[in-house]
Amino acid sequence: MVTDLQGEDDYSEEDDSEVSHFELRVDKGQEMVRIDRFLTDKTANFSRSKVQQAIENDVVRVNGLAVKSNYKVKPGDLITYWLAKTPRPTDVVPEPIPLDxxxxxxxxxxxxxxxxxxxxxxxxxxxxxxxxxxxxxxxxxxxxxxxxxxxxxxxxxxxxxxxxxxxxxxxxxxxxxxxxxxxHSIERTYLALAWGEPVEDQGTVDVPIGRSAKDRKVMDAFPEGTYGKRAVTHWQVLKRLRYVSLLSCRLETGRTHQIRIHMKYAGHPLFNDAAYGGDKIRKGTQFSKYKTFVQNCFKILPRQALHAKSLGFVHPISGKKMYFETPLPQDMEDVIHKWEEYVNQMP
Incomplete structure (x- = not known):
């Protein structure tokens, strides 16, 4: 049987993949046929040419080894393969948008x-x-x-x-x-400004994530494990600022809104994350001066305080290890600086 695992890992904070993953075990009574024909018959909505292209790209594995199109499947073979989806029919209008x-x-x-x-x-x-x-x-x-x-x-x-x-x-x-x-061999690190100060300096949240039953536009954590997909986030405190903390979050999986959900579950929603309660004062005093300060920070950073700082992977052609970093954007830098000044002025 073919198991379409598309969506099991969405490859990011968003839940959508451009490539489907499949795994199947060849039945005991299966006759020996070419693998390109076999997979075309077994995989709905993918042409034989698409299957052959995947074989040429060495992403069709039989018992862990890459094969050619003329390989004949045998009973008991474990076949794993990845197929790129056909682009959606909606035309994309090219626009001269500046790209960094x-x-x-x-x-x-x-x-x-x-x-x-x-x-x-x-x-x-x-x-x-x-x-x-x-x-x-x-x-x-x-x-x-x-x-x-x-x-x-x-x-x-x-x-x-x-x-x-x-x-x-x-x-x-x-x-x-x-x-x-x-x-999960991709290295992804995010920087996040979250409400509160975690008790520990580092930790891991290993809690499934799925669509909220109350609002399908947002996600939720399901610690009981009866719903959702496994999600793992490793976090570390980089800077403590009394009422907020700067965190480094390393993704082991990549579910929709994973860091935002996991930090909310841990009691530290991201600063100004409107979807998950971070756009309200979650830690601090009730003094009007403090409230005004937080509202000013919200204006400077009118979004959730989350930045995909680093990305590491193996080059798909050369096999060379690639690693990239980018600095915090100005809005997050400015808000962190304001928090540092605020805390330093406190008695």
């Missing part, structure tokens, strides 16, 4: 996304997205095989989260990068 590209080669690029920019077109945001800008940028470049002039998103981050994203320039690069996200 911090690295690029023939196979991929790494972009520093500003807060407020939606990653890809969707209901309510059909223009002005990162993908609209990438489509324009790619149209100015020579077309690569398997790319068709469109960028390959491997993962996403929330609209109001700033920071690093890797974009594939070919289907082969996209599939290999997606595989790394799936097996």
């Amino acid at each position: 590209i911090i690295y690029e080669d023939d196979h991929l690029l790494v972009v520093n996304k500003p807060a407020g920019m939606v990653v890809h077109p969707a209901h309510g945001n059909w223009t002005g997205t990162l993908v609209n800008g990438l489509a324009y940028y790619f149209n100015q470049l020579p077309e690569l095989p398997g790319n068709s002039g469109r960028p390959g998103l491997v993962h996403r981050i929330d609209k109001d989260t700033s920071g690093l994203l890797v974009v594939a320039k070919s289907e082969k690069a996209m599939t290999h990068l997606a595989e790394q996200f799936f097996v």
Whole structure:
């Protein structure tokens, strides 16, 4: 039986993958047939050419080893494979949107996304997205095989989260990068300003996350484990500022809103996170001066205080270890500085 695991790991703070992962065990009574024909018959909505392309890209494994299209499956074989989804039929309008590209080669690029920019077109945001800008940028470049002039998103981050994203320039690069996200070998570190001061200096939240039963637009933690998907966040306190703390959060998995949900569950919602209660005073005094100070901070940082600071992966073609960092955006820097000044002035 084929198990479509698409969505089990969404490769980011958002829950959507551009690549589907499958795993199946060949039945005992299965006759020996070519693997490209076998997988085409077993996998709905994917053509034989798509399967053959995946085999050529070395992302079809039989008992852990890459095979060729003429390999004949045998009873008991364990087959794992990744297939890139066909792009949605909605046309993306290329737009000359400035992009902060911090690295690029023939196979991929790494972009520093500003807060407020939606990653890809969707209901309510059909223009002005990162993908609209990438489509324009790619149209100015020579077309690569398997790319068709469109960028390959491997993962996403929330609209109001700033920071690093890797974009594939070919289907082969996209599939290999997606595989790394799936097996959790990608290194991703976020910086977050959260309410309160954790008792410990570091810790791990290992609590499943799923859609909220009360509001399908947001997520929720399910510590009882009866619903949702496993989610693991490792956090460390970088700076204690009495009523807020600067945290480093390392993602082991990548569920929708994972850091935002896990820190709320831990009792430390992110500063000014309207969806999860961080846009209210959660720690501190009741003095009007303090309330005014917090409201001013909210104005400087009109979003959740979350930044995708670092990204590490193995280059899908060269096999070289790649690692990138980007500094905090100015709005988070300014608010942290204001908190430092406020705390230093306290008796």
